[in-house]
Amino acid sequence: MSAALPTFADLAARVAGGVMSRPRIAIIGAGSSGMAAAAEMLQRGLDPVLFEARSEPGGIWGKDPLSALYPDLVQSAAAQLPLSHAGAASWAAYTEQCLDTIKRQGLASRIFTSTKVLCVTPSLYDGGADLLIASASQAAAPLLRHFEHVVYAGGLYHTPQLPLIAGGANFAGRIIHSSDVRDLSRFVGQRVLIVGLGNTAMACAARLFPVAQQLVLSGRSPTWLVPRLLHGSPIDVATRALKETFRHSYQARLWDACREHGAIGHAVDPSSHEIDVGRQRITVSDSMLGPVRSGMVPLRPALAQVDQRTVYFVDGSSCEADVIVCCTGYRSQEILAEGSEPQQQLVGNVLHARYPGLWFTGAPALWGSPAPIAKKQGRLIAHAIDMxxxxxxxxxxxxPYVNYDKAAARLPFGFEVADFSGYAHMVDQASAGPSGEPAPLAGDPVDYAG
Structure with a gap:
């Protein structure tokens, strides 16, 4: 897919030839969020360029070896892409949708692959930011370019986050991150402990359960393991329907529905009925419900410490382990230059409150989104720049929708909106014209062919 796309060498040549003096919007990242934002901008006659560190676009779903995710992960991220079909997407299906989006939206000449933005130096006074741009291989001298607007769409899944485990230095086995769960032959006959009870943990558990000698799951926060379908509808659709129909008894009815379908609560008193998706984590997994319910895969509380081959939990129990798989997420990628303030509020969840012209999109959802949030965020950014x-x-x-404009706990991933439908409605209203209709487009987009 990347053969026809320009690279850093092409970028350097265009800068030397004066061609790159025109684009005023830089988008960092050519995954679903970056391409969605670029597509919205093109519809408004704006002139963005995208910088992608990998050798091909697609973000975390690309086949480039830089991806930190395991190849057979399946999620619903394809719903973020414009003109794509919502629903579960595999690696191959998502890559094809990326290619389709690039062709349909005229993005091919605007995506510079193998091009890494090393840091962003925003300006408090004249807006925009200076970007230090380099070849991903560091084989050429970097470039320093100024853009009036910079949109960070670089995603979250760059640097695996491994927790500090007491006694970890004495552990005789392996402590690895979930992104290293690739070659299953390394786990045959092993005693495996999975740290975490989120969707990634259950995806890893489903892969390792058939080959491991023993599998144990450990979680530190209240979690509900629920099936994919409730009353024949996907869990997110079913929960929304219950909330809309039974507003005052929603929690109790949701608990009854989940219990009827075999849901399992971890570290939560079931009699409390505390299963509100806004306060309790819900992990969706059909494949692990049976093994967990039967006790073949025990649920343990938080990990306390480890020794040679023994793992101890906070309740005093223990188990033996050869491998500890940490499904503990990823660290945010720092893109702001040293001296910039990283702790800031995002206005509308997209604009840096301190630096004008510094935008963010594609922040991760809590556990899945009923609406293509990246496309909505891209629309809001494009409309704001255009206006x-x-x-x-x-x-x-x-x-008017202040409940959906929350403070960012950290940049660039402070998106904490629980009501995605409400946020999507806010974006539609904020980017609408005076008549309430979507804002008119600014004519034919510029054809940036270099």
Whole structure:
């Protein structure tokens, strides 16, 4: 897919030839979020370029070896892409949808692959930011370019986050991250402990259960393991229907539905009925419900410490383990230059409150989104840039929906909205024209062919 796309060498040549003096919008990352934002901008006649560190677009789903995810992961991220079909997507299916999006949206000449943005130096005064751009292989001198607007769409899944485990230095086995669960032959006949009870943990558990001698799951927070379908509908659709129909007894009815379908609660008192998706984590897994319910895969509380081959939990229990798989997420990628303040609020969940012209999109959902949030965020960013909005104008536009404009705990991944439908509605209203209809497009997009 990357053969026809320009690279850093092409970028350097275009800069030397003066061609790159025109684009004023840089998008960091050519995954689903970056391409969705670029597509929305093109529809408004804006002129973005995208910088992708990998050798091909597609973000975490690309087949490039830089991807930290395991190849057979299946999620619903394809719903983020414009013109794509919502639903579960495999690696191959998502790659094809990326190619389809690039062709349909005219993005081919705007995506510079194998091109890494080393840091972003935003300006407090004249807006925009300076980007230090380099070849992913570091084989050529980097470039320093200024853009009026910079959209960070680099995603979250770059650097695996391994927790500090007490006694880990004395552990005689292996402590690995979930992204290393690739070659299953390394786990045959092994006693495996999985740290975490989220969707990634259950995906790893489903892969390792048939080959491991022993499999144990450990979680530190209240979690419900639920089936994919409730009353024949996907879990997110079913929960929304229950909330809309039974507003005052929603929690109790959701608990009854989940219990009827074999849901399992971990470290939660079932009699409390505390299973609200806004407060309790829900992990969806059909394949692991049976093994967990039968006791073949025991659930343990948080990990306390480890010794040679023994793992101890906070309740005093223990088990033997040869491998500890940490499904503990990823660290945020720091992109701001040293001296910039990393702790800031995002206006409308997209605009840096301190630096004008520094935007963020594609922040991860809590456990899945009923709406293509990346496309919505891209629409809001494109509309705000097209209208010349700054912080105050954007804040005014989203003020009626202040509940969906939450403070970012950390940059660039402070997206903490639980009500995705409400956030999507806010974006539609904030980016609408005076008549309430979507804002008119600005004519034919610029054909940036270099």
């Amino acid at each position: 010349g909005w700054g912080r105050d104008e954007l804040a005014q536009a989203v003020r």
